[in-house]
Amino acid sequence: MSSRRATISDVAREAGVSASTASVVFSGKVAVSDTTRAKVMRAADALGYTGPDPRAASLRTGRAGVVAVLFRERLGVAFRDPVTTAMMDGLTDALGPIGAGILLLTDEGPAESGPTLTTAPLDAAILLGCNEILQSSVDVLRRRGIPVVVIEGDAGSDVPRVLLDNVDAQRAAAEHVRSLGHDDVALVTLSTDATRARGFIDDSAPITVEVTRDRLRGAREVFPDAPAYAVSESSIDEGLAAGRVLLAGDRPTAIMAQSDLLAAGVIRAAEEAGLRVPEDLSVTGFDGITVDGLAPYALTTLEQDSLAKGRAAGEAVVAMLDGRDPASVTLTCTFRRGNTTGPLTV
Amino acid sequence: MSSRRATISDVAREAGVSASTASVVFSGKVAVSDTTRAKVMRAADALGYTGPDPRAASLRTGRAGVVAVLFRERLGVAFRDPVTTAMMDGLTDALGPIGAGILLLTDEGPAESGPTLTTAPLDAAILLGCNEILQSSVDVLRRRGIPVVVIEGDAGSDVPRVLLDNVDAQRAAAEHVRSLGHDDVALVTLSTDATRARGFIDDSAPITVEVTRDRLRGAREVFPDAPAYAVSESSIDEGLAAGRVLLAGDRPTAIMAQSDLLAAGVIRAAEEAGLRVPEDLSVTGFDGITVDGLAPYALTTLEQDSLAKGRAAGEAVVAMLDGRDPASVTLTCTFRRGNTTGPLTV
């Protein structure tokens, strides 16, 4: 046992061939005679050599086999949302062909996890729901020549994006609600900026999170004066809290939430307040996920294909890594009427 | 604009200093005069240099800033289980101090994602629910000198492990069930091996998944003859399917599931069959998670601290990276009686 780990030249020497030949045996890029291969393999075995060091290989080839996904929230929170997990599946599928691993990075780490985006070896990065903080990351990555794809966010015109038709979709839902006779509508939105502060949206403050802004705009095109309450994350609990606030005083006859989880929370708040859905309160969601345990309610919602979203992002990354220049993609949501919206009953 | 990306030597030359000095400016490891630092920074700016290339740095330092987590299932499936997400949070916390990213790898990728475990630059690996396939991965990693920690699995005595007292915990639950008078008990287990085949467990075939084996053993110590039906993953749907099978013929008076999600599915199956829980059927789970929408049921279950599990694994990794030699950790589950188990009513 030498103290040093064996390298490919050690193996080559032991096998009585040159280092490049040994390298070729492992990469399989060039034909090698069977006897040579056998010799090299035997030598490798004898030395306990398990293959090229990924670090050295990646320096040489310029490829690390890693694609990073940057989240804006704690991983636990992000993955609690089926939209995220489905997206990860789509991403995994699309990345399969290039055999890349997925590196999870977070925006707001506990201590000082900051540097990892610029510090970790990666071939490409996917940014989720880009906000002002991420913008700077994009700049760094782009200057470094690392392909970047943004999902539901804006990072300059020449960064490929995967988007939803949030404005249109939310407007369609709003029109549905109005067609039922509702006029007194309140909105529950996702977080508006990096602070994730809860509370009624002050229309003078800018909304830096694009999803939030777009869905809000869609709803406001139909209900310009609807009050909007922002929460800090997409979860049933946050929806419950928001619902309590909105149902406390002069209560609206309909509440439109920006995610299904939030909508589920709102429904709970309604039940808590002794209201029936949809007779006393109509509720809409967004995403089209199956919220466990919400039965017998079937949310009126906008269905999005999050698997396709992840896949599109993955495919864009693969294309960029391949030197191509993928176009941005806009996926379309489908309006689905459930049993949580109904006609206004005075 | 040169076609080549600027390197640290370019910056050094532009700044009129040596490459090593420039390097030190970026790493901050050694004192540098303010004027030198300023010069270097200005040069970097001018050349669009955004910092050392992680690939080269990792080759030189031997650190990639990446810890891999190897899953046995599709990511979407894994993350659908709150136990996993909580664990990831704990892991993130523990890894915070060393600022490492988390690389997600899967066992059974869609196409041929195989090589990434040996191909990706990583400093350490965490293996989840090790099975026979993983065993070989462990060997490779260990020979390569990459620290490995195994969560709920067995990979040889000198690999640090994070474990639960599965046998004891499950036995305790079984004793509770027996104390209620039940004698005719069926079990729903997690997958027994890499094939993940559904069906009744044939006691002659070995169970390679340790969690499954241990929880089964605990239950069998109390109910030696209880039939056990294995499912392919921990989900409500799989529990539902298993429940249907077990409740079809001569039905048991109690069903013990190896996870809360499975137990929730069993309860659904019971409702479907017109049975009341716990009057007609007692059900136990494992994990102690909150299953959304299971109210008003509160599962009788074994509570585990999955956050602590992830944290323990992360801490072990940090210790190993630090040259220390962490001991294995066994976490204890707490029995929690809910309202899904009741006395036998003939």
Place this chain on the structure above:
DNA sequence: TTGTAGGCGTTATCAT
């Protein structure tokens, strides 16, 4: 089919 040569971009060591 195999070998030679050179460099990928960085940082640690040691000397100045």
Place this chain on the structure above:
DNA sequence: ATGATAACGCCTACAA
């Protein structure tokens, strides 16, 4: 406080 030098381990033209 700064600089010269030498690896880190591998891969890919190109030559033989």
